[in-house]
Each structure stands twice: as C-alpha cells, then as structure tokens.
Amino acid sequence: MVNKPRILVTRKWPEGVEALIAQRYDATFNDSDVALTSAQLAAAMRDFDAICPTITDRLDASILGVAGRRVQIIANYGAGVDHIDLTAARAAGIVATNTPGVLTDATADIAITLMLMTTRRAGEGERELRAGQWTGWRPTHLLGTSLRGKTLGLVGFGRIAQAMAERARFGFGMDIAYFSRRPGAQADEQRLGARFVPSLVDLVAQSDVVSLHIPGGAETRNIIDAAIFAHMAPHAILINTARGDVVDEGALIDALEAGRIGGAGLDVFAGEPHVSQRLRDAPNTVLLPHLGSATRETREAMGMRALANLDDWREGRTPRDSL
Known part of the structure; x- marks a missing residue:
C-alpha cells in the first residue's frame, strides 16, 4: 500500500x-x-x-x-x-x-481483589466508615471468612482462571476445582492441584467461592441463574470478572436479598455502565467499574x-x- x-x-x-x-x-x-x-x-x-x-x-x-x-x-x-x-x-x-x-495477570489480580473484599466484607466496612457510622472495634463486627482450606470453584479453565487458581492455591492455601466444556491439560491440573468437575451444578454445590472465567455471548448468557444459586451454599460467594451477561442479575439480586448466597464481587454488568439500584443496594456486594485490565x-x-x-x-x- x-x-x-x-x-x-x-x-x-x-x-x-x-x-x-x-x-x-x-x-x-x-x-x-x-x-x-x-x-x-x-x-x-x-x-x-x-x-x-x-x-x-x-x-x-x-x-x-x-x-x-x-x-x-x-x-x-x-x-x-x-x-x-x-x-x-x-x-x-x-x-x-x-x-x-x-491481560491475564491484571484480570486475575482483580478477581482475587474481589474475592478478598467480599469474603472479608471490606466493601461493607468501607461504606460504613465513610458514612460516619463506625462506632469502634467490637468482637462480632462484620465477621467474614478466611480462605485457607476453602474451595475455589472456577467456571472455565483458561489463562485467567488458571492465573487466579495459582494465586488462590499458593497464596491462600485454597483447594481448586473447575468446570469447563472439557477437562484441561493434565499438566495444568497437576501444577495447580486442580480437579475437574463435569457438572456446573456439582461444582457450585461444593464451592465456597465460585469465580467466572468464560466468554460472553449467546451460549453462556445467564448460565448462572436461579437454579445455580439454589445449589450454592448459603455462605458461598460469586465472583465475576468475565462478562456481565453470563449472570442473570435479577436472580443474583434475589439470592443476595434473600440470603441464599453469602455475597458477590462483580467487575462486569449486563447493562454496563447502567447498574440497577437494587444491585447497588444489595447486601455484601463489592462492585467495581470494569477494572479487570486497568493497569x-x-x-x-x-x-x-x-x-x-x-x-x-x-x-x-x-x-x-x-x-
């Protein structure tokens, strides 16, 4: 030319x-x-x-x-x-x-950030402090949960999922399970101590943290819906750094408001930049403005x-x- x-x-x-x-x-x-x-x-x-x-x-x-x-x-x-x-x-x-x-490392880092903030209720704590509502230290205030020995369930097992698994296993002592359309390479499973779960329902049922690492689009739209939330443990949390439309946000809000799951850390949203008021008001949520690759x-x-x-x-x- x-x-x-x-x-x-x-x-x-x-x-x-x-x-x-x-x-x-x-x-x-x-x-x-x-x-x-x-x-x-x-x-x-x-x-x-x-x-x-x-x-x-x-x-x-x-x-x-x-x-x-x-x-x-x-x-x-x-x-x-x-x-x-x-x-x-x-x-x-x-x-x-x-x-x-x-963008693998940056997105995995933000997924870990969301997991830490949600399990330790850091978002709630910061909002309380900034609103001038903190009355001081007390033994039962905003009790979260530790990560060591807990199970991280990965939906998808690509680059970002594996980078998160590496941080979670070797940094926090978590057990790693994953669901995908097919098992990952045996070498990757061995390196990360990860086990393949062939059913999404079974994965979420046995996970303390469910983290999404799948592409958006018609095939995955609302793959995390009310039926999936019904199989999650009441203390379990959902992390989404993938695409907003893989989660049925109405079902997620219902689950959060009813206490059917423990919380959610979200970096992506179905209608972004619009985020519904119900989701912004939902308990134990950490909401970030699509910062996954923002370094x-x-x-x-x-x-x-x-x-x-x-x-x-x-x-x-x-x-x-x-x-």
Whole structure:
C-alpha cells in the first residue's frame, strides 16, 4: 500500500500507543472518549480501512454488512469479542483480531481483589466508615471468612482462571476445582492441584467461592441463574470478572436479598455502565467499574498487541491474533 491506511480508534488509548499509531497510519482518534453511536460506526465502515473498537462498540451484522463498506480489518482492543458478530465479519470478508494473553495477570489480580473484599466484607466496612457510622472495634463486627482450606470453584479453565487458581492455591492455601466444556491439560491440573468437575451444578454445590472465567455471548448468557444459586451454599460467594451477561442479575439480586448466597464481587454488568439500584443496594456486594485490565502496563500491552495485528495486516501477513 502506497498511502497510509486510514484507521479509526474508537476510544482513547494510552498516549504512547496512540503516538505510534499516528506515526504508522492515517489515524483518527476519538478525543472525546464518548462511545460512538451505531450510525457513527456504520459511517466509519465506509470511511476507514480499519477500525480499532472496544467492548463499548457493538458491531452487529447491520453495521458490518453496510453498503459501500471499506473496512478490511477490525483490530479489537481487548480479548473478549462478544460485541462483534464474527460470523457476519467473516461473511463480509473482514478480518477480526483481539488481544489475548496480555491481560491475564491484571484480570486475575482483580478477581482475587474481589474475592478478598467480599469474603472479608471490606466493601461493607468501607461504606460504613465513610458514612460516619463506625462506632469502634467490637468482637462480632462484620465477621467474614478466611480462605485457607476453602474451595475455589472456577467456571472455565483458561489463562485467567488458571492465573487466579495459582494465586488462590499458593497464596491462600485454597483447594481448586473447575468446570469447563472439557477437562484441561493434565499438566495444568497437576501444577495447580486442580480437579475437574463435569457438572456446573456439582461444582457450585461444593464451592465456597465460585469465580467466572468464560466468554460472553449467546451460549453462556445467564448460565448462572436461579437454579445455580439454589445449589450454592448459603455462605458461598460469586465472583465475576468475565462478562456481565453470563449472570442473570435479577436472580443474583434475589439470592443476595434473600440470603441464599453469602455475597458477590462483580467487575462486569449486563447493562454496563447502567447498574440497577437494587444491585447497588444489595447486601455484601463489592462492585467495581470494569477494572479487570486497568493497569498502565496491561492497557499499553493491549494497545501494542492491537497495533501488531494492524502491522501484520498492512504488511500482507495473516494477523497473529486472527479469530
């Protein structure tokens, strides 16, 4: 290509990554950092050679198949791509890529953070203190639970789940069990002391902490529903750093309000950024604004991985993270 390809970056990325993109491409950046509308995304499909979207950009069949499309590659900023209709992208001849691997440690760290805060009721304690309602130390105040010897049940056994398992087993002395569509590699099971449970119901029934590490989308939507909460122990907690739509939030709120489970630590939500008032008011919850990959190092690495995929495409190679 003689001319630099036209690139649209739909949200603000780390400054250093944007500078490199500007050097290599005819780049347009969204300086307002406000999510683009469907109409703006459809127009961009006609005006640019490549789009670099994020989870806030829903690229469905109507946008990907727009008449007069120019876009050849969608270089997603993030590992999850349930906001992109991959079938429609393939049908339109558009290459789609993501950024796997680079956000593993940061997301596992936030899952551990949520587990600690929820089991030790730290969110409740901070809210009490900030509201000026703390009356001082007393022996039975906000009693939580310790983690040593407890069972961490992982739903999914990919990179992030295994990174969390490593921290939980060797850092806190937890037992590790997991459910997935198929057993993981024996070497990984042995390394982490993890055992495969072939039934999701059986996994949650024997877990003190249930942590979700599965992709979003139609196949997993509301996989954690009222029936699953009914099989969890009353003291058990749910951790979600995956996607908001894998949990039936109404059923979760009902379970929290009725005391059927012990608590929940959530970094993702079905309708984010909207979070229902009932969930915000629910007892023993820790709610974070989608901070899973929010470290400087990780967000820069995500941008560099997306840029590497763009460079592969521009230079005629199959992008390394093609989906």
